[in-house]
Amino acid sequence: MSPLRIGIVGAGIVGASCALTLAREGHQVIVFEPEVPGGPHAASHGNGGWISPASILPMSTPGLWRKIPGYLLDPQGPLTLRASSLPSLLPWLWRFVRAGSTWDKVRLTASALHRLLHDAPDRHRELAHWANASHLLHHTGLLYVYPHRPAFEADAMAWQIRREHGVSWVELSGDALQARAPALPRADQLGVWLPSGAWCSDPGEYVRRLMVAAQRAGAQLRHTRVHALQRQPGRCTGLLTDQGACSVDRVLITAGIDSPRLAREAGDALPLASERGYHVVLPHAGLELPVPIMPSDGRMANTLTAQGLRLAGQVELAHPSAPPNWARADALLAHARRTYPVLDQDERRRGTTRWMGHRPSTPDGLPVIGPSPHCEGLWYACGHGHVGLAAAARTALWVTQGISAPNIGAPAGEWQDFSMGRLA
Numbered sequence: 001m002s003p004l005r006i007g008i009v010g011a012g013i014v015g016a017s018c019a020l021t022l023a024r025e026g027h028q029v030i031v032f033e034p035e036v037p038g039g040p041h042a043a044s045h046g047n048g049g050w051i052s053p054a055s056i057l058p059m060s061t062p063g064l065w066r067k068i069p070g071y072l073l074d075p076q077g078p079l080t081l082r083a084s085s086l087p088s089l090l091p092w093l094w095r096f097v098r099a100g101s102t103w104d105k106v107r108l109t110a111s112a113l114h115r116l117l118h119d120a121p122d123r124h125r126e127l128a129h130w131a132n133a134s135h136l137l138h139h140t141g142l143l144y145v146y147p148h149r150p151a152f153e154a155d156a157m158a159w160q161i162r163r164e165h166g167v168s169w170v171e172l173s174g175d176a177l178q179a180r181a182p183a184l185p186r187a188d189q190l191g192v193w194l195p196s197g198a199w200c201s202d203p204g205e206y207v208r209r210l211m212v213a214a215q216r217a218g219a220q221l222r223h224t225r226v227h228a229l230q231r232q233p234g235r236c237t238g239l240l241t242d243q244g245a246c247s248v249d250r251v252l253i254t255a256g257i258d259s260p261r262l263a264r265e266a267g268d269a270l271p272l273a274s275e276r277g278y279h280v281v282l283p284h285a286g287l288e289l290p291v292p293i294m295p296s297d298g299r300m301a302n303t304l305t306a307q308g309l310r311l312a313g314q315v316e317l318a319h320p321s322a323p324p325n326w327a328r329a330d331a332l333l334a335h336a337r338r339t340y341p342v343l344d345q346d347e348r349r350r351g352t353t354r355w356m357g358h359r360p361s362t363p364d365g366l367p368v369i370g371p372s373p374h375c376e377g378l379w380y381a382c383g384h385g386h387v388g389l390a391a392a393a394r395t396a397l398w399v400t401q402g403i404s405a406p407n408i409g410a411p412a413g414e415w416q417d418f419s420m421g422r423l424a
């Protein structure tokens, strides 16, 4: 394989993972990123830190459309739609509802996500080792918690699909659940412990370290924004930035929610919407949380991070430029106080911080990984929605395996289900 000169647009978890993996394969990598890699501007900074091989169910499942009016009205619910953004979101929403309209469609999506995520903890173990970041990853499992067994049974189809894909878990209740999750009050809860799951205790620092390691492996980091693609008919030849033009053999777009703007220039319609999420960090929560918990009714990740207890979740469909609605973050805190009564003390909330970020989401819940169908030399690795941290390591592997093949009509690899073609 002859080394290529590759320009990467954006150093979130996906761009940084690709930069490191490509640089280690001997490619000449140049990363363009106007902000500090892993900083709070990016989705990769504030996520829940979960690296779960069980995250294979898309958001859209049969019957969802019936629930949408309720989502519009419930100020505390885990999913909401900003009414003012509804007209611009309608085409995406239509595709979103259709993508999950039958369980057969959901199964196909789950199979594809399984190929992307089945070995995510191991893939990250390797990346973290290269990046001197092994201490940020914890291979101690993940815990989903249901308020009672009937709630778990109501979710039976999701767990059956996981089982069909080889995901295994252990059901815990009573003393066994208490031992695993001492912060939960004694009640009828049912825990679903996923021993294969891993988590990251500082996602922003992880991205920063991946970029430093990429630079050690020979990549360049240029602190500048990419404004446009440099093109000849049918071909992408470089990038135009604040600092001038840069010619490359390949351009890889990993710009999160900003990816569609550059894709449009190449004639590619990337249907990404921002599924905005929020987090609250409690530096003095005082909770014993040996493994992260996801309470099913709050649909949020409760993870002990370097900054404190992070409550990360909520899905708010709204235009990327709409201001944050901090009531969504407050809903996370309110839910946590119900889940862990010990939090219901004011001094525990000292120094609390809040954050909002954009999950770059496709309607079918699969990222776009692979070459542009219209523009030779242009590649995408974006749209990772809810699983960008978990999926970044294998995404980087696939990009590295595929990017040196000729672009248009490249033989589909394992990533064929993620091609732009499926979205046409």
Ligand SMILES: Cc1cc2nc3c(=O)[nH]c(=O)nc-3n(C[C@H](O)[C@H](O)[C@H](O)COP(=O)(O)OP(=O)(O)OC[C@H]3O[C@@H](n4cnc5c(N)ncnc54)[C@H](O)[C@@H]3O)c2cc1C
Binding pocket: 009, 010, 011, 012, 013, 014, 015, 032, 033, 034, 035, 037, 038, 041, 042, 043, 044, 045, 046, 047, 048, 049, 050, 051, 224, 225, 226, 227, 254, 255, 256, 257, 258, 259, 276, 277, 278, 279, 301, 312, 313, 314, 356, 357, 358, 359, 360, 381, 382, 383, 384, 385, 386, 387, 388, 389, 390, 391
């Ligand atoms: C609340 C919340 C909880 C989550 N929890 C989890 C979880 O537990 N596990 C999980 O796997 N995923 C989780 N996610 C999803 C995950 O965070 C995202 O899928 C992932 O961070 C997307 O990474 P990215 O690199 O594609 O985008 P980003 O992290 O947004 O990075 C994109 C980068 O591109 C740069 N950029 C943009 N435009 C340009 C340009 N023109 N020129 C140069 N650079 C540019 C930006 O500055 C940015 O640094 C969560 C997300 C949220 C919001």
